[in-house]
């Protein structure tokens with residue numbers, strides 16, 4: 024069962040004009056529950072305009088520092104991010120699920136590994152946690168970071184990255200790309216594209232020597248970098264990515280299912296926290312998560328875009344079709360795990376278990 028814990032805001036720092044870093048006090052009794060891996064995120068809940076709102080934000084601190092800090096960039100019409108940037112104060116209390124996420128590889132102290140990171144905008148937040156942790160805990164690790172922003176003033180964590188570079192001068196390099204300001208070297212101007220990728224991998228990085236790649240930012244950048252690496256025969260297991268937002272539309276039934284299921288309803292049974300509830304859902308209408316929330320269920324979710332995996336549950340009976348499933352691994356799909364924010368029932372009964 025998804026449990027939310029109360030966390031008090033210890034500190035709020037502005038890192039750019041539209042991004043805050045929010046640190047939390049961690050009471051001793053929650054220390055174990057909130058132990059985390061570099062690159063993981065918190066799902067936070069706040070009451071905004073009288074309504075509970077949940078969103079996931081990456082931890083931009085290192086577990087080695089015993090610090091719990093997230094970065095929250097204001098996005099246009101973003102309810103939670105605007106609230107965090109404009110109203111949240113030190114001393115306020117938010118609720119949070121325990122840390123989760125799979126955007127990491129294990130720290131191996133004796134390893135001799137070379138890492139490459141691509142980040143855009145607030146995609147730097149988990150990356151900072153990853154870079155700091157591996158550089159500190161693995162004395163032979165090296166990192167190259169390719170970081171894309173609009174202008175110098177929009178670079179999140181700029182000073183902390185510089186400090187890290189000074190601390191690990193021999194093992195950490197940063198290459199800044201700007202899309203709305205000119206840099207002297209043409210390669211570093213504008214968005215990432217195939218030409219830039221080719222230039223990076225012919226002049227700066229050698230795929231034969233890289234152990235792991237981390238990519239975080241918007242969908243288009245992630246898939247461009249991932250597809251380029253796959254074309255260069257980099258093994259899929261070496262490419263780790265975390266999507267920040269998705270451009271995908273709401274999930275839809277296929278044309279065939281739409282014809283077959285039009286006018287039918289599905290009986291949805293939800294199991295959560297050892298209790299079950301049942302409701303009727305028009306086929307081809309809402310996804311299971313939205314329908315459950317409309318029926319007053321108290322379920323965990325954050326992105327509602329198939330990315331964060333917070334709404335994951337096991338389908339124990341019936342069938343569904345899903346939109347995007349970025350948040351699930353193949354073995355989870357094989358074992359009938361679904362993202363309820365992306366799932367539309369295609370049978371007249373489905374049973375979904377959030378406790379498994």
Ligand code: FES
Nearest residue numbers: 325327330332364
């Ligand atoms: S809420 Fe994020 S994947 Fe469903």
